[in-house]
Amino acid sequence: MSETLTIKQPDDWHLHLRDGGMLKAVLPDTARHFARAIIMPNLVPPVVRSADAVAYRERILAALPAGSAFEPLMTLYLTESSSADDIAAAADSGLIRAVKLYPAGATTNSDSGVKDITKVAGVLERMAEIGLPLCMHGEVTNPDVDIFDREAVFIETVLDPLRRRLPQLRVIMEHVTTSHGIDYVKSESSNLAATLTTHHLMINRNHLFKGGIRPHYFCLPIAKRRSHQLALREAATSGDARFFLGTDSAPHLDGAKESACGCAGVYNAPNTLSCLAHVFEEEGKLENLEAFVSLNGPAFYGLPVNTGTVTLQKSAQPVEYAASVQTPEGPVTVFDPECDLHWHVS
Ligand code: NCD
Ligand code: ZN
Numbered sequence: 001m002s003e004t005l006t007i008k009q010p011d012d013w014h015l016h017l018r019d020g021g022m023l024k025a026v027l028p029d030t031a032r033h034f035a036r037a038i039i040m041p042n043l044v045p046p047v048v049r050s051a052d053a054v055a056y057r058e059r060i061l062a063a064l065p066a067g068s069a070f071e072p073l074m075t076l077y078l079t080e081s082s083s084a085d086d087i088a089a090a091a092d093s094g095l096i097r098a099v100k101l102y103p104a105g106a107t108t109n110s111d112s113g114v115k116d117i118t119k120v121a122g123v124l125e126r127m128a129e130i131g132l133p134l135c136m137h138g139e140v141t142n143p144d145v146d147i148f149d150r151e152a153v154f155i156e157t158v159l160d161p162l163r164r165r166l167p168q169l170r171v172i173m174e175h176v177t178t179s180h181g182i183d184y185v186k187s188e189s190s191n192l193a194a195t196l197t198t199h200h201l202m203i204n205r206n207h208l209f210k211g212g213i214r215p216h217y218f219c220l221p222i223a224k225r226r227s228h229q230l231a232l233r234e235a236a237t238s239g240d241a242r243f244f245l246g247t248d249s250a251p252h253l254d255g256a257k258e259s260a261c262g263c264a265g266v267y268n269a270p271n272t273l274s275c276l277a278h279v280f281e282e283e284g285k286l287e288n289l290e291a292f293v294s295l296n297g298p299a300f301y302g303l304p305v306n307t308g309t310v311t312l313q314k315s316a317q318p319v320e321y322a323a324s325v326q327t328p329e330g331p332v333t334v335f336d337p338e339c340d341l342h343w344h345v346s
Contacts, residue, residue, distance in 0.1 A: 003314040005286060005343075009306040010273065010293035012037035014135070014174055014195045014246025016265065017060060017072075019043055021328035024063045026251050029269035029325065031070035033345055035306040038135070038246070039072045041100055042109040046077035050090035057095070073097040073301075075135065079112050080119040084126040091132045097301060098133040098172070099123070103154075105141045107220040108250065108264050113137075117158060124162070128169040133301065135172045138181065139221050148205075151221050152180040159184070167191065172300070175200065175248045177221040179231035185242050186235075193300045195246025196236045196292075198272045201279045202337050204229040215262040216333045219250065222264075236292050237285035244296035247272050251332040254324070267325070268335035274319045275335070277312050277343035312343045319344055 015030060015037040017023050030037055039060065041047030047056050053074040060072045076087055078101045090096040101120070102113030114120055127134055138159060139150035159173065169191065173181060176194040185194045199219065204226040208217045217223065235243045249272065250265030257263060268275065273293070280289045289312075298305050318340035324331040 005312045006309050007290035008294040009035040009308040009310050011035055011297050012247050013244055013297045014038055014248050016040045016250040025325055025327040027063050028065050031064055031068045033273050036071045036073050039074055041075050041077035044109055046112055048077050048079055050086050053095055075100045082123055084123045088126055088130055098135045100135045102137045103141050106137050106139050124169055128166050133170040133172055135174050138173050147222055151178045155184050177224050178228045182231045182235045193242045196232055197248040198268045198275050199266045199335055201233050201236055215257040218264055219266045220264040233283055237280050237283040237288050239288040239291045241296045245293045253330045254333055255330055266335050267332050270321045270334050273345045274341040274343045275337050278341055311346050314342050
């Protein structure tokens with residue numbers, strides 16, 4: 001048995017690389033398969049000004065394995081005091097490709113995020129003018145809203161009003177986890193797209209509690225019920241240009257996850273492409289894998305498709321990957337899809 005599939009080299013439109021020893025440990029796992037990635041700016045402190053992005057980009061390039069042509073696509077972290085001029089200059093020079101909006105307190109390292117979206121209206125208007133995309137973490141933070149409803153409430157109370165007010169703003173609804181998110185993106189014909197993560201295509205909330213609490217499946221937005229997972233799988237594998245891959249690979253030390261208050265994030269960079277080929281094959285849609293991982297993202301961002309290719313080869317022998325990656329501070333557990341993967345990447 002041997003089947004092969006050659007596709008344009010993929011990109012990751014939502015990636016956490018961290019910094020220091022962790023950056024050095026995890027970057028090779030992405031650079032091995034992906035040509036480019038949108039780099040999330042939620043460091044501590046966050047990447048807010050263009051000078052911060054210049055310095056962070058340099059640290060990423062310095063941490064790359066020798067000979068790697070991986071290109072980090074930088075973003076700035078939107079705060080209520082971000083400068084529209086600084087953002088516009090960073091976009092104009094090609095330094096940044098997007099701005100990231102975290103509702104304050106929504107997720108890991110989001111304390112300096114936006115509390116009141118009206119405070120960033122000027123920046124968003126400028127972004128709409130210059131065509132710079134806004135990546136949105138689409139969850140409300142109101143503790144009275146059930147954690148499983150935060151995405152749907154965000155769409156209704158934040159995203160849709162913003163889209164009505166500023167339809168020219170190019171928005172990426174990141175890591176969509178619900179059928180509400182999928183339906184909303186499908187209902188809009190321009191300037192709106194969504195990223196989907198690898199793990200949300202493979203797990204649902206049952207996985208979080210199978211036989212006990214499973215901290216390595218905890219991420220934000222939290223995995224929802226199976227019917228939502230199925231809606232994500234349908235959208236991802238449909239070939240619809242509004243949906244593309246953002247792995248949200250988000251490494252944390254095992255000690256920080258296996259804790260009384262474990263933090264959110266799934267580290268899936270090492271096995272993401274094998275996982276995705278597995279999902280697309282299960283859905284009978286392998287022919288649409290290239291659109292999802294390599295074509296739809298560049299089209300939305302207005303960037304060229306990569307010229308290189310990767311080949312996925314199915315064999316009876318399962319793909320071997322380490323269960324965890326070692327960093328100077330300790331191990332980081334790799335996403336466990338709970339099945340053997342047979343699509344080898346080269
Ligand atoms: C991300 C992280 O760890 O930085 N965690 C996560 O669960 N996805 C932050 C984020 O993208 O929400
Ligand atoms: Zn993320």
